[in-house]
Amino acid sequence: MGPLEGSNSTLTMEKTALDEKLPQGWHAKDFVTPGHDLSGSRSVMMDSTKILGVQVVLIAAYSLIILLGFIGNSLVIYIIVKYKTMRTVTNFFIANLALADLMVDTLCLPFTLVYTLLDEWKFGAVLCHLVPYAQALSVHVSILTLTVIALDRYRCIVFHLDSRISKRLSFTIIAVMWLAAAVLAGPLAIFREYRYEEIPSINLKMAVCSEKWPSGNNRDATIYSLSMLLLQYVLPLAIICYAYTRIWFKLKNHVSPTSRNESQCRRRKTTKMLVMVVVVFAVCWLPFHIFQLAIDLDLVLIFHEYKLLYTVFHVVAMCSTFVNPLLYGWMNKNYRNGFLMFFRCQNKHMSEFLPTQMLLHRTGPGVTNV
Template sequence: MRTAECKVSLDLASSKMSPPDISNSTGEEEAGETDPLFLLNDSMGLHQPGYHTDIIKHLGVQISLITAYSLIILLGLLGNALVIYMIVRYRNMRTVTNFFIANLALADLLVNTFCLPFTLVYTLLEEWTFGAVLCHMVPFAQALSVHVSILTMTVIALERYRCIVFHLGMRLTWHSSFLIMAFTWTVSAVLAAPLAIFREFRYEEIPSINRRFPVCTEKWPQVTSRDGLIFSLSMLLLQYIIPLAIISYAYICIWVKLRNHISPSSRNDSINRRKKTTKMLALVVVVFAICWLPFHAFQLAIDLDLVLRLEEYKLIYTVFHIVAMCSTFTNPLLYGWMNKNYRNGFLMVFRCEDKPDTFHLEGSFRTRSLRRTTLNGRNGGHPPTAV
């Protein structure tokens, strides 16, 4: 049932941040009861008759998991830190779209620093050794980062939809963009709050073999209810399905608008830049959706108790989790591949150079507001914003 604990891996995706439950999944025991002997056997790889040997205990598998998670953490920290550094360091990069991109990078950094190390250790040890405070904070931080990422991508898509499809002259200012980012973090914190509130850190006692080990589990108000399942399905809609539907609609409309747009030859370059930037931002969303799809699908199957008896259940869960976490370092790679400014900036950092004149505000980073500022004087017009 949903309140029992199976120490598999921290669930990052659909806001069910505790490891999925495989004990009592047949419904033969009362909801909320956990067989302590099963928990111990599961954590030590000493399964009772009828249970398979835990393949994650194999040395080769553990080395592979350590390597995969370490690479994701390293690439995520390096790439996202470079993105934020460039936007903070170079004035020409401080546009609304880039501020939102920096917000994405910050959310990914939160995953890399405050999620993946704990996830890796918990997966390998299968005991929660980090204490009561982190039992509440880690799941909250994980859910928070995923919500911020998808909400920020939704905001980017809607802003570009508003400006390109409707040709609205009113652009977002820096002040407005920071308010929107603060709003995304606030909403995300509210949505992630149940993961911090309904948690329990305790020790499981196994008197027959004198074994005591710590666990971090979900603890919903009514143990016999389906609160956990309802919350998980609700977050799946709010965190994945609905935002991706909105984003897809926005980018389809934008693409149709740009494809059918007829303008004087003097504006062809501007249209091409918009197409390139829209393609880059849409690809960011596509990669995010593809990375998270297997994990979301598997998590839904877990919530419905459809896969808990698969022989390689824990390994499959962990592999899908690794695939989902790849989204935390792919964005900087896409920026460097598809945007000249980011590519030049990354090269400058690696070469220890400082040439801000190499930034030409390509694509969404070249804006009407910036051109208006140039025409109206240093202090006139509006700060640069994205179109």
Template structure:
């Protein structure tokens, strides 16, 4: 998402005006490398926690898995490349990677924010239409595929028009729009609306109606704050072209780019701090560390729940709305949830046999257990 605009900004200059002192490059290198390490490693652990534990395979967590995958991918493929190009103003990676470099960030960010939107909409449907079945695992995967398909369609113009150009002193990667100024600005406005404003409005409406989930609100707000300066930067520089020649514009760009890229590393930290099961999963991942203690409670957090009847056999049909981020555990609900339990219990002993039919409906107010 950064590539096309930054590339087009430097194509107008045949000399590299963005040479920085070594100490400044070293500081930015540490900052961007930290984002890369934390984002890739943290999100890979999130993916492992969800895939390796059956109890974590819920609708919400499948979308969180997609979010983790897109964040890890963007951090791995674009963070350092963006930094190197923004720092040196020269493209070292060839035309094929130039196309991918401009194409993939928009795709990944689209997949990230619409995964968050899907979680909000799924929660909304569960609350507003409690009798309708929730998304199955198959339907959830179909939604994820559709999200990526739409992301590819939106980002395709960047791949199509991206190219490299060799100048007297350097090579640049940029998007060769048919009408450079107008098309670039208009495309970024479209991306800002579809990949930032629209999904945030949808999530604001749904969470206002059905109530907020602490962990998801922190995730969404963090994403919004990280990407806001980035979108503002390109809108402002698109309106006022003279700002691109300002001597400090490179430092401004590196700052807003770092903040945007850093959005990929915060979610694993948020999950670990605000969600007991993810915290237990991180403890298991780091159990080799001498200062990490995995308790029996942590083991139970990730173990599938099972019913072990002793002197009775039961048939139960359970339909409920779970407002927790897990989607399947009533003990983890952090807002009002409604349970409808219809069960037929056949009690057997030596002398009598009785059949009991019960219909039970009760509102429950579970305490928040995300912290």
């Protein structure tokens, strides 16, 4: 239970007074949002996250996401690194996506859960700046990676161009993505404040981690958050949707009888898998972004269960960090066999599990189907 909870009415009134004093949402994990602050609302909201049953559900949900995300994404990276036949350009991008998700599962979600339950930042000033930055960084890397994959396949399939992306160039692209993401996420590490709020009447001092923008009001936060909504969600998904729509029509309408072979079939299956990854990302993050937009427009006051709604939408968004490995195992035979081989703990070569013809076909120089 949170440190402000008590059995007497005095403590309850003090908590209400503190909630009115602090920017609303200070305890609602504003540090976990990629581009938004939760300050601005002044009304006292209900907090069902203090109900024992709700806390048990939240602990179970976050723990399951962390466990599945850690195991699944670690396995994806392990398979790509260990087996030479899996070291393709597309798979390097998939490994980059898994690394970003793994960072969220290990560096963000445990702190998010504790802060949600305790209503107090217990992890010091350094992590106050690091945790929101890490999550924003990983989300930017994820969407940039999905965009690069879509554009590369668009070049190869729609225009029949041999991709010039070599393995070395793919590493350069990945480095540039991380650098760009680091710059975009930077304000969340810089404009942040770790402070203590005191309640003299009950001799209580609470640690608070919240955004602090130069303007001293919500203007800068709103500008930044809306900019990130555009750059982090709307614009990339528009580009990705356009690319995969063109790819789909190309594969559907421009297939000659002589090209109806295994290579064409693999392209379809791989494209379908990658589209599903994008759909999962978009669907999981949509409720969270809509809620954040409501915060920016000051519409959040209509929600009485403000903190619970925020937490539920955050849980849904975080589901995207563990679903991808499940999609790979379900829709791609190479990954499925790799997962099975790992869990069977058999010391066999990859070629014994993955058909040679599926491993060696290329769509162009430097690009191999996953």
